[in-house]
Amino acid sequence: MKAGIIGVTGYGGLELFRLLSAHPEIDELFVFSSSKAGQELSNEVPHLYQIFNTKLRSIEQLDPGRLDVLFCSAPSGVSSELLPPLTQKNLKIIDLAGDFRINDADTYRKWYRKEPPPAPLADNAVYGLTEWNREQVKKGELIANPGCYPTATLLGLLPLLKEGILNPSSLVIDAKSGISGAGASPQSATHFSKANDSFSIYKINEHQHIPEIEQTIKTIANVDTNITFTTHLVPMTRGIMATMYAELAAGVNSQSIKEIYHECYGKKRFVRIFNEKTNLFTKQVYGSNYCDLTYAVDERTNRITVVSVIDNLIKGAAGQAVQNMNVMFDLDESEGLNQLPMFP
Amino acid sequence: MKAGIIGVTGYGGLELFRLLSAHPEIDELFVFSSSKAGQELSNEVPHLYQIFNTKLRSIEQLDPGRLDVLFCSAPSGVSSELLPPLTQKNLKIIDLAGDFRINDADTYRKWYRKEPPPAPLADNAVYGLTEWNREQVKKGELIANPGCYPTATLLGLLPLLKEGILNPSSLVIDAKSGISGAGASPQSATHFSKANDSFSIYKINEHQHIPEIEQTIKTIANVDTNITFTTHLVPMTRGIMATMYAELAAGVNSQSIKEIYHECYGKKRFVRIFNEKTNLFTKQVYGSNYCDLTYAVDERTNRITVVSVIDNLIKGAAGQAVQNMNVMFDLDESEGLNQLPMFP
Amino acid sequence: MKAGIIGVTGYGGLELFRLLSAHPEIDELFVFSSSKAGQELSNEVPHLYQIFNTKLRSIEQLDPGRLDVLFCSAPSGVSSELLPPLTQKNLKIIDLAGDFRINDADTYRKWYRKEPPPAPLADNAVYGLTEWNREQVKKGELIANPGCYPTATLLGLLPLLKEGILNPSSLVIDAKSGISGAGASPQSATHFSKANDSFSIYKINEHQHIPEIEQTIKTIANVDTNITFTTHLVPMTRGIMATMYAELAAGVNSQSIKEIYHECYGKKRFVRIFNEKTNLFTKQVYGSNYCDLTYAVDERTNRITVVSVIDNLIKGAAGQAVQNMNVMFDLDESEGLNQLPMFP
Amino acid sequence: MKAGIIGVTGYGGLELFRLLSAHPEIDELFVFSSSKAGQELSNEVPHLYQIFNTKLRSIEQLDPGRLDVLFCSAPSGVSSELLPPLTQKNLKIIDLAGDFRINDADTYRKWYRKEPPPAPLADNAVYGLTEWNREQVKKGELIANPGCYPTATLLGLLPLLKEGILNPSSLVIDAKSGISGAGASPQSATHFSKANDSFSIYKINEHQHIPEIEQTIKTIANVDTNITFTTHLVPMTRGIMATMYAELAAGVNSQSIKEIYHECYGKKRFVRIFNEKTNLFTKQVYGSNYCDLTYAVDERTNRITVVSVIDNLIKGAAGQAVQNMNVMFDLDESEGLNQLPMFP
The missing domain is CATH 3.40.50.720 (NAD(P)-binding Rossmann-like Domain)
Known part of the structure; x- marks a missing residue:
């Protein structure tokens, strides 16, 4: 070829x-x-x-x-x-x-x-x-x-949204990216002396990946919703972590979440499901095509936290x-x- | 003395x-x-x-x-x-x-x-x-x-909670800390070769600062709630950013938020209120006792995002x-x- | 004023x-x-x-x-x-x-x-x-x-050159700087994604601080010489380390070096002399006006290594x-x- | 196998x-x-x-x-x-x-x-x-x-030493390593909060790679010498740069150096010779088995600078x-x- x-x-x-x-x-x-x-x-x-x-x-x-x-x-x-x-x-x-x-x-x-x-x-x-x-x-x-943020976000959320076990209007996605995501041309925000040893937030409520995520949630999970989606720059070259929050439908527990994920991705080569509450870190997928996922069900708040890491460039x-x-x-x-x- | x-x-x-x-x-x-x-x-x-x-x-x-x-x-x-x-x-x-x-x-x-x-x-x-x-x-x-995370969180949320304009059960706090927060004794998670160029999540739903935040919300704002609160490690030495999300009460808009913050902190020496949607970064308070705040009202989701940065050690x-x-x-x-x- | x-x-x-x-x-x-x-x-x-x-x-x-x-x-x-x-x-x-x-x-x-x-x-x-x-x-x-590199270099070398115990033609200075030394305007070499997790050399034999160092060695120590001086960029914001090498005159030993330094800088507020072979690091002067020095005499090669660290911006x-x-x-x-x- | x-x-x-x-x-x-x-x-x-x-x-x-x-x-x-x-x-x-x-x-x-x-x-x-x-x-x-430092050093120096065009007693090697070189077990010197945004020197004149380099110079280039060799830690995970200095024999110039290197390594798969005075950086070999070399002849001092970068773990x-x-x-x-x- x-x-x-x-x-x-x-x-x-x-x-x-x-x-x-x-x-x-x-x-x-x-x-x-x-x-x-x-x-x-x-x-x-x-x-x-x-x-x-x-x-x-x-x-x-x-x-x-x-x-x-x-x-x-x-x-x-x-x-x-x-x-x-x-x-x-x-x-x-x-x-x-x-x-x-x-x-x-x-x-x-x-x-x-x-x-x-x-x-x-x-x-x-x-x-x-x-x-x-x-x-x-x-x-x-x-x-x-797909965009880098949508990939990390959608791979984490779609299995649960498709099962209808999340309250769509409760979705909050807090995403963090390494600085290579901002591209190769030098700018003030990505100048080493500005970005190093610092963590920043940008484009609050205005990131162009928002409609891409919402559209895909609609087309794939058939859910119509507006998400809250926030982007941050981490002083590292590669890697994205999306930390995602939603209210759970009644009766859903850790075990059912685990089953949904394994059912959905068990045979998928590039998505790895970790045990509940695993301390994921972006370097564990550095240089690879993996998307790693974990989750945590909080009975105090009836909310789930889904965590996804990818190498943003891969x-x-x-x-x-x-x-x-x-x-x-x-x-x-x-x-x-x-x-x-x-x-x- | x-x-x-x-x-x-x-x-x-x-x-x-x-x-x-x-x-x-x-x-x-x-x-x-x-x-x-x-x-x-x-x-x-x-x-x-x-x-x-x-x-x-x-x-x-x-x-x-x-x-x-x-x-x-x-x-x-x-x-x-x-x-x-x-x-x-x-x-x-x-x-x-x-x-x-x-x-x-x-x-x-x-x-x-x-x-x-x-x-x-x-x-x-x-x-x-x-x-x-x-x-x-x-x-x-x-x-x-106070703890480092509670300081960043509470300074951001208390003015709004006290005014009763947030839905307390909707509170999601996504917090990120520099690695000095983990203390001076060497451990695996804070080893340079593990932590550098990587971003990690830890103690999901289990951080001991959760009850401190909830208790203070109760004693100061008289609000009883369970929060979702997540902690992450950023490959930097100092600094905390807390990105906080909540549903807004009806009728609240950007202008009212601005007024509440300025009313509350206008004369406070160490809290600085930035314009809505400012791209805050932790280095802007590095080495100082400031807590810097911004916020964003999202009409699409009726949710507010509050952002707070501090130097965790100061x-x-x-x-x-x-x-x-x-x-x-x-x-x-x-x-x-x-x-x-x-x-x- | x-x-x-x-x-x-x-x-x-x-x-x-x-x-x-x-x-x-x-x-x-x-x-x-x-x-x-x-x-x-x-x-x-x-x-x-x-x-x-x-x-x-x-x-x-x-x-x-x-x-x-x-x-x-x-x-x-x-x-x-x-x-x-x-x-x-x-x-x-x-x-x-x-x-x-x-x-x-x-x-x-x-x-x-x-x-x-x-x-x-x-x-x-x-x-x-x-x-x-x-x-x-x-x-x-x-x-x-003075320039940042000349300050670190000259404070380390002048006491010894003035005493005439170094062979001037043997001087090799290997200098390393944090990236703030390259200034505030974004360029390719100081782009975070290029500079992070990388160490680079630049302007080999061509740095404009070379004549400044040589001229000061001449005017203060009355020594005419051409130095070998090399500059590197370290993925950190602030700090310079100069590692300097020279052949020692006959009969000079650690004790005499120590005495020369203490004699010279003992009452100087901003120069600190550490014990021989101390593992200096740039962060130990971060945010301060100090220049910290150590040295090591190598009897195998009859050469001295002088090490100097400063905060380049201070x-x-x-x-x-x-x-x-x-x-x-x-x-x-x-x-x-x-x-x-x-x-x- | x-x-x-x-x-x-x-x-x-x-x-x-x-x-x-x-x-x-x-x-x-x-x-x-x-x-x-x-x-x-x-x-x-x-x-x-x-x-x-x-x-x-x-x-x-x-x-x-x-x-x-x-x-x-x-x-x-x-x-x-x-x-x-x-x-x-x-x-x-x-x-x-x-x-x-x-x-x-x-x-x-x-x-x-x-x-x-x-x-x-x-x-x-x-x-x-x-x-x-x-x-x-x-x-x-x-x-x-071979050790990581000796590999970077010897690949740079051996072609020239073997040709007899360096003054062996003038050899000064200033080496810098990423922190992974210090191994996986957490220690004080490799704690993120200590090592980040800092550059340090260690084991001055005492690194155990010194006799390895000297022995190989003897066995391969048949030169008996004591080298000055210094090691530093760079706040990055991987990579070594060795900056090496020596006096040149009479009559040697840039062109002869270039020819020696190309003669020696022209057909070697993993050694790349860059033009004189190229600004090498360690990231250019990150994740690969390459050793990249450049050099600079300084007519003012009659000294050569040889620069070598490798990925220390590869x-x-x-x-x-x-x-x-x-x-x-x-x-x-x-x-x-x-x-x-x-x-x-």
Whole structure:
């Protein structure tokens, strides 16, 4: 198979490159960059020095007819412009931006403050939360790869929401991300001297992943709700933890929660269910495609706490994209994704 | 004034030492340590080399009659044993452990898994949340200095709970702490190679600060409730952020919240109210006695988010203890506490 | 006294502000910024919110006649332009940039790749390494405050070089700095995701502090030499360690080294000599004006290792600037600089 | 092939496990632990949960006859006791401790302050610096896998020393390591609150890797010298940088250095030569078996600076051990070691 990556020098793009270059089914890998076309890849990212001596190509040089699969890791708002002219029969596209994730144009406008992508293409996009949308992904031509926060959140909540045992209006999600989630371009908030030894909150009630989570809760669990969702920056490079709170329906206890999770994910390769109240930490999934989950039922408050950790650049971005590619091409879902978490 | 510090080589004790040694009203400072008595202080903590050449004294050498004020920064469970024989007329005691914070013996037993301190002393203890208990602190002989998490939490919630505009049963508090909160003795969870570049959750639904928060909500805001309260470790040395969620009573809006906070804290020296939805970060209070607050009203969910940041070792421990001392001795509340936050 | 700070929102400027605002002899403090004039100071730096409600003034608004002392914390190359029109009788100026540190115009051009400042002003500048230039500083009108690396290096080496017991041509200085040394403006190398959990080397043999160190070795120890000097970035915010190596003259041993250091610095308030081979760490001076030193004599190689740690923003910048001000105005050298190191 | 790992829950052992479990030639992997025998591996190290459900075996359960290769990642001083009874025909052993690296018994006693291993076994040990000892490794039965610091140092210096272009008595090596190098057991110096945001020096002139480096310089480059070698702890988990200094022989210039390095390592898979004065950073080799090198010739001082970075747990421990295994079993040297560096 021949694969292309647009935006390879961003953090999502670099992880795509790392995973795909070791993927047993990928024979050729073409890398594209709008801003750095013409440069040597390894000039931009010295860790690839003498391993891959490839020039970055401009998007104009991208011939979609030569590719089997194209990953687009451009910033949100850019994919909508780049991808329409590149779509064609027999090319499967996996987009890592937010552009094709939101079904409703007005919702997109409100949260992204941008114009949504053109309708025909957007309407065909499949939301690539692999564990939940496997069948649609399999048949998809354009995958909207989920956001990092939605992946951690939805994998934790969907089993319980689908069973109808949570009070949807009580949902509170407190999410924390490593700083690579903010991307590769230097800004004040991600300056080392500002971010180090500090913990910050940002975009309170305004994060663009809110509608993505709500929409997926609706389409998959058939629950209509507005969530409270808050994002924080942790002084670490990778990792997301979502701590999620909800009121439990009457009669639900720890045992039933455990059964639901094991029933749902027991055979899923990349979701691991830990015992109740396990002290999860993000490093336990560092460098891997795992999503680890635990939960705690509090009888004092009749509330459940669900905890989810992922590597934001892998299960939250590039890893899930490769997982989707595997499904689309009928490969083993874990092909190229067998890296163990790296600890310490 | 003559002051003593028990447990000076712990992190709370070191901050007490730092603050008291620069306090204009303290003439003499005596330092005690159970485990390291007889050692030079600066052998144990090289940053004090050639500044304070003092031997650590054993508790047995502590003559309470020579002191005006005694700070006890021993671990929880130890204060109950150390302090009773040391109490005497004209000695004011400020205890930084949890021992004297919980009024109800069974509650103490349940959460601390220890025997509570003896009744006569315990019954006289005043909970030293300075901004809210100023009058009792003024007359107190034994101050139970608040925990770090309760300080950040209660300063954020009490104004709103007292006004009756939050649904108490909806309270969810998601708290994050720097690792100095776990104390000075090395453990697996605080080993650098384990904690660095990682974010972890711990003691889900079981943190001993839960009953302290609930009790204070009851005594100060007259609200009986069980809270959901979760604690996390951030890979940073100092700082706490509490992100707090509650449903709002009908008719409450941003403007009313703003007014309540300004009314309540407008003249309080150490609480700063930021505009709605400010991106707070813990480093903005690093090294200072400030508690910084912001909030956000979400009309979609009718829920408020309150955010509070403190330096856990200062406003969450030693700083508030000194603030209480100032109140007890009728000094200006900010005496010795005027350090600006240190940034970066 | 009335003091002004140019460039107050940079990291050196913020530390100057923190120190001067608590200095007992400073009555009024005026703050200037080229790029942010007109803004509220606390908008730019939220840690000062509600403490100092001051507008940042433009340099044009600076009336040197109203000030007793002016600190200039502008970038190197800018001071040379800003300061000449501001000099006037009775105004003492302390410049934190590199502009006035180099005596020789060609040397300045070579290492800074800029034009040197105009001669009359430059010729009057006094190099403000307080412990070594106290008398000249006292009489100075314009102080060139030393660089962070030169301060750590020179305080360690000068006592030995002056005694003539080091082979000057054998000097190797391996210096490591926290990232705040690279300034407040975001760049690729100081982006959190790039710098965190990584250690880097930069400007090998090309750092502009090299001629400053060599010139001071010449002027103070009367030794002409070219040094090997290398700089590294440590993933921490503050702190410098310089590890310095030299061959020892015949007959020198540990005892003689110890005596030289104690003789030289025994009465100096801000230099602390530790026992031979002490495991120094930068945090032991964090937030303070101390320079801590240790050394080790290796009989196997006949070489000495000298180790020096400072807080780069304090003893390496703002703290030494205030120390120089104290000397210039005949105040106690430690006025306003009594903060203990903050640990942890 | 069947492989065993002694000490699998240490940091070196965990990396061995990670690499070997993905190695195409390893069919079965047996894991041993003295202290944790009987426990589930994934209880000890949650990142392996549900991936490897293996009980840790005691050393007594180790049947050397069932293994093709045995990796011993026990602490220095323990290997000497564990390994002698386990040696037998057809079992290749790779030891990661220091025990078998030092040829001279007295030197071992002096630097390790322990008794050396028994002579017959020790005499057969081959020093496994793969790039330099390939032929001996190939025939070896017991490999003494190099220390992390010696690997970074020797790969940088040996090409130049062998060419005779450095003044051996001028060698100064300033080495910096991430904290995982100090092992998995919690201590005061590696406590997060002590180590974070701080940089420290330790074991000045006393590190046990000094005789290992000197001995290898002697055996491989035939140069007898005493080096100055200093070690520091960087607040990061993984990575070593060695910055090395030496006087150059007359007539040597940048071009000749470049040629020597390319000649020496041009065909070596895991050593990458960067252009002169490249700003290397440890993260560029994170998670990989690479050793990256740069250098700078300073005409002012006639000195060369050589810079080397490795991942201390991979090229500095487990990766090089696997590389040695590959050589011993005549496999491609890079089998199982093709992971790209992980950035960011």
